[in-house]
Amino acid sequence: MNILVCVKRVPDSSENEIRLNREGNDIDTDDLVYAVNEWDNYAVEEAIQLVDKVGGSVTVVSIGTEENEEILRREMAMGAETGVLLSDPLFEEADGRKLAAILSAYISKNNFDLVLCGAQADEGGAQVGGMLAAMQDKPYAALVNMIEVLDDNKLKIGREIEGGSQEISEIELPCVLSIQTGINEPRYVSIRGIRKVASVEIPTLGAADIGFTDVPLRLNKLEYFQPELGEGAEMLEGSEEELADKLVELLQAKGGIK
């Protein structure tokens, strides 16, 4: 099975405190470290496990600049055979729809049985996968937490839905799936593993190479801000003992102690 996984380079949410810059209109990028979007990482692990079972190959693709090579290499160290960078000045300003269009142009020039995206990324848009599928006129499923290959043409999938339940469906190949965290346990990528792929070639493709024509943006970001906080909770003061005493009183009053 030829699998493509779309990966995004994002500020690493676990290692960073995302906050506004001093001007208060954008994110403070001074101390940020970047990594592969967590959801995309789960998708790459899933792709590798699928290929381990049924054979084939995994390609990872990312849109950005040279800086993206680091994350592509990391996923290759994990086990993806090929890494591809889509880079072009035309790609710099983009909303989710345009990103999906770029990816769609690349996919149309290749032959993939399965395309995986992470269910969402840092902006929480959760849109590229679904848009991509519609552009490719391929069936789609979002928030996939289980994949089983039934045969060359069909997958059995599980989707995570409300209340922790799982929706089971059968979907035809070729298709696009967006992957939810927790679908598997991604393997660790050691420094040694990264060094092993340090000199592997990562082809860079521009707009002309993939036959991409620009599309106007539908969503334009104006600025970041911190919303006015409402009143919030009544904060209690005092020593631990005093706080505990006060809390016991409140709980008793509100029926919190049976």
Place this chain on the structure above:
Amino acid sequence: MDIVGPAQFVVLGIKTQIFSILIPVVALVLFAYIISKRLIPLRRAAQDERFNRFGERLAQIWSLWLLQVKQPRYMLAGVLHMAIFFGFLVLMLRSIALVFIGFQGDFQWPFLDGSLGVGYTIAKDYAATVVFVACVVAGIRRGIVKPPRYAVPEQYGKDHTGEAVFVLALISVLMISESLFDASKLVAGGEVGHFAAPLSLAWFFTGMLRGSSTELLQGTHIVSYYVHDLTFFYFLCFLPFGKHFHVLTSFFNVLFLRLDRGTVKPVRYGLAKEELDDLESFGVKKLEDFTWKHMLDFYSCADCGRCSDQCPANAVKRPLSPRFITIKARDLLFKTFPVWGQPQEAPALIGGIYTEDEIWSCTTCGACEEECPLAIEYIDKIVDLRRGLIDEGMVPQSLQKPLNALEKRGNPYGKTAKQRGKWIEEEEFAQTVPVKLLQGGETADTLFFVDSVGSYDDRIIEINRKAAQLLHHMDKDFGILGEQEKDAGNEIRRFGEEMLFQEIKEHNTEAILEVAPQEIVTTDPHTFNTLRKDYEGLPPVRHISQVLVEGLAQGKFSLRPLEEKDLVYTYHDPCYLGRHNLLYDEPRQLLDALPGMKRVEMEKHRDRSFCCSGGGLALFYEPEEETRMGVVRVQMAREAGADVLVTACPFCLINMEDAVKIAGLENELKVIDLTELFAEQVEFVPTVAAAV
């Protein structure tokens, strides 16, 4: 009355002398074959570097192998073993002589004539007796009393009592048959100077056989000879098939032992750092990836269970038992490289004889290695197995996060590097204790290497501020690296991420050498250990306790008596200060210097100290266990009658403060750091502020 020996005896027209030659020859040929098969995996194993520093090695042969110094740590079993061991040594000459007597009846060691011969006869008679008695006691102990240490948990297979009692029986048979051989000759009319030492086994048998017929005596004499002969050679050939292989391998296992504490073996011996990237595979994934010495370790295990008995992970029921790390590997070696048959394909170790959790559960405390009378190593094997797991990406999610953070931020918490030196800037503190920030060309005589937990954990920052205050009081010219400092990496290396460790080590070394301090001081024993053992080209590294002891001797401290007069203190030896670096005394000296100090020792102290559950990456791992090691340890402190538990390691402090809460001992036991306690009692002269 006279009877003949095996060299002259004839039965059914055949001279038994033939058997006396045949049995040894066949047995020795068989034995040589068995040993040659046992050597095959060692030849296929990875390289090791043990043919060096023979002076030190022979010193260990003397104390560990010959004098058996570790045996009495388990007194009864130890004394029994020493009896059997020394007995065997004494009986060696006799055993060999007996073989020759089988075809040359009057064989005698040329140097054992006259009074030396008499002396030896007495010695060997008592040796055989002592060995026999020891075997009986040991047999009762193993077969009937069944001390829990020997029990085999279900998941590890069948009980080993059978094998143990069988061997004790064989040895007893050897002693009995040897004594009967002598006694029967003595009663039938021995030679001049031939006697049985009073109250020895031979002496008793002589008494028993007195008055027996010549036939009985002759029969006993010949039968006991061949029973001995056959048992002896059977035993010899049996040794390489079980835990008694150690009888043959122990000498070599001790000779080639690991000489240094607290170190970690290189990924592969004989490979330069630059060549590491070319290796196909890192770490131990299959049996043949172990070094020959590690395989020799597997052969040499006597299945005594002392390692697991001391192992804190085993005590809290984590899925790790060091004894079975060895026994399972030994059994796999036996199965994969059988004596009768061709070498087999061995499956991968992890998922085969070992589980991932088993390997991650080790805190590298070293209690197992400290205890093993055969100098079997564990830490290097665990590290090698972890290197293999890391290489395959098989790392629990709980460890992946801190490892990624270490790579990106230089600390396992994911906090920014900028935050690292911030603790010196706190207003009140900075006013009284100036700490240099060694950046941009700034240097100092002493580098205070703070490391990660000390830079980011609020509780440990408190302690480091006290340490800085003490260094300042001692007029030391010191500073910290701040942003440039990354995690020293003790656990990074011991958890198997060797290349991340190498990268971080390179970075730190460069940063340190740029400052070019005269010495490095740290409050963190893990830092202390790795900078001393794993780094190269650094100035001398000392733990804060060593510096304070020096200051004490120089009279730099005026110490207030302890306020609460009735408190009883006890000191917990951190693994990376105690066992791994032999720093047991300095912390005790500091405590005893405090006026009014009342100190007790826990039963498990010094080299028997019980691990708090580990530091660095070990704090992030989520083990399967029944209790927490910290909880077990604080209960030990209570049992010793202590009100205050003092420790000299930030991780011990964190683990045991948590443990006190979990065990509900907040009103009974206080946990405090050594530096913190010491600083509380020092009369600090207020520093002269700006010039008057």
Place this chain on the structure above:
Amino acid sequence: MAAIFVYITHKNGEADDTAFELASAAKAIDAAAAPSAIVLGSSADVEQVASQVAPYYSEVITASHDALQYPNAEVQRKVLASLLPAKALLLLNHDSFSMDLAPGLSIVLDAAFASDVVAFEGIQDDTLQLARQEHGGAVSSRSTCSLENGAIISVRAGSFKAPEAGAQGAVVDKSADLGDLSSKRQFVEVIAAEVGDVDITKSEILVAVGRGIEEEDNLDLVHELATAMGADVACSRPVVDAKWLEKSRQVGTSGQTVSPKVYLALGISGSFQHIGGIKGSPFIVAVNKNKNAPIFQAADVGIVADILDFIPVLTEKINASK
């Protein structure tokens, strides 16, 4: 201003809270709007739900078919594409269904798309200004969305309050106009989450624990507190991900929805996904060592403390008070 449509989420014949909230959302976009509701499903469900939402919408468009009984996004996307006029603005609740359906629908209709919107800030020309959260709620962003060719917008539950009921809207049934309902994705079944030993959705008093508990062994402290209070133990997602508690104990949008009288949140940061699982305005007490934790916005009473220190003290006091 193009027509505004609202997709009605319903289950077992009951319209979801968001079905009403979105009517207000439509008004927030355009005060003069007369939004139409769209109800798709099986005929029994559709009839019931349509009557529930009619007082809030000027028009309720229904379409029923067996194939629509279980909401299969692949099928419903086709239906919506045929039902919606050009340049329509469709609002939906942001949930697992809209994440499945909406992005693709925006491409099929060549409309703009925005997800998980929390506020609308006015229309200028053909551009709608909206606000959403990013980076797990750490920061907010405002963007302009082009309405030139219509838009598909999903809205975060709870961002708007349900309006007052008004005149009944007309129900227009379009079941006859349903075209081809085939799809390359077939629904098989739903595997319900395991109930586990305790059904926290029925609990009156909940003690919920989050990442601040630090280690699995520390949960003993929480269990003791819960016992002292006569409460059940619940948790946030990280505790389940770490496998310290079962999924059935998780409160949140991807876990259980609870409606207790009293909710004690210990070491929980208070992400909207967690808060989204608490309904019915219980008395919420939050204890967290980070004074800036978002939980303090949602709570009635807050205490800044290390839960590992505070919990045993609280347990002791409760036991002493009995």
